[in-house]
Amino acid sequence: MQNPDLTVDNEGRPSGRIQRANSLAGDVYEAIFAQLMSLRIAPGSRITVDNLVKEFNVSHTPIREALGRLEGEGLVVKTHLIGYRAAPQITRRRFDELYELRLLLEPAAAAKATATLDDERLAILREAAGVMARRVGKDERLRYSNFARQDAIFHDKIMEFAQNELIRETLNHQHTHFHIFRLMYHSRVTEEALDEHEAILTAFAAGDAGAAKKAMRVHIENSRDRLLPAFE
Amino acid sequence: MQNPDLTVDNEGRPSGRIQRANSLAGDVYEAIFAQLMSLRIAPGSRITVDNLVKEFNVSHTPIREALGRLEGEGLVVKTHLIGYRAAPQITRRRFDELYELRLLLEPAAAAKATATLDDERLAILREAAGVMARRVGKDERLRYSNFARQDAIFHDKIMEFAQNELIRETLNHQHTHFHIFRLMYHSRVTEEALDEHEAILTAFAAGDAGAAKKAMRVHIENSRDRLLPAFE
């Protein structure tokens, strides 16, 4: 029987073994989640328990538990006696629905966040927006990856300052699906977003909630329009 | 030994094909979900796998998978080497956040739904609102139960007509937690809500999106204020 506590690696698999600091089921969940987010498991593709057993070198039990959790989060779907599949790619319809949701929540959050901003928080937002401006690396793929992550942080920080964890969690949850979509279509997050972020920051700095709300709305609408060609 | 509840046979064929409608894990999920929603499992209470094994007469595997799924949906929480617990009762903070979310989404949905209403749909909404008016039964508890369920249907129907499944799913998901809260505090849904529903219907019938939006906002605000005393 394989004991994960032992650090001896008999096969030397590159996919890596899993440390057992937390529960194994939790670690397996993280590992599958990461593979979904990095497209190592493509949307719609099958996910067999046995493959994961071999890859992670753990038993069925924690894998099933982890897959159940991912099912509950909507990231995988299960068909009885067929097995698990990664959730299908986002549809155009779903895309529109997501942006409708964002437009309802994020501008309002920007307005609400305005009142809570002090110098420290403003600096945090500037930092998040500023990091994006630094064009790190020449690799297009990598640059997008950094940019997208930072964009997500920028938006999430605003949600944090808006002081509604429920809405924040809701958007973060949706973002996982959205992230996969962006990766699939190699959709660049163009540098136009930088100016829009700047406009939001300006409104924040001025303490103008109405302007922040409007700037956020414009930003999200533009973001939607930038990504829309991916559906053609 | 086997769970006898599952074998629903379809007209004795000689071959005797017994098909299982859905997976055991799925059935276990439904069963636990129902117990959570009916408060047979109280918020915050422990959920031991072994107890479920005895109660449902199934093995660990499907139970763990079902619990994982419930964890993914946020209905149970897991602590490593401690076990599963039902999600804790909603806090005052969370309650406020939920109503903030509803106020952002549902009035807008009411406005959007207005444009899609025809006679048939209007009749459906009237029916949903009308059923509540019929004071079915004398049992206070039962009456509340029927009322609450119908109220949920009324709101959900409006979301359906607003044609944004993502937002609809989001609110439905939150509603599960909310439902538990209402049951916990025995908070009556008073008949005041009936007038407010009537106002929404009137706006719908008039095709007045603005009025529908406003009526929905007022209704949700009042709903919040009616439930607020539960936190004292």
Place this chain on the structure above:
DNA sequence: CTCTATAAAATCGTATAGGATATAGTATTG
């Protein structure tokens, strides 16, 4: 009596084997 330390019990996590069932592909037969 209180506090601490050790031991026992309960609970959870993991691993493994194996039986039952459904799907898919292949082979056989009419």
Place this chain on the structure above:
DNA sequence: CAATACTATATCCTATACGATTTTATAGAG
């Protein structure tokens, strides 16, 4: 060539043993 039967594969479910950790109980020291 078409229809049926069979095999292989994959999945689901069950059962059980054992390890790991927390909780509880008990005993002893201050």
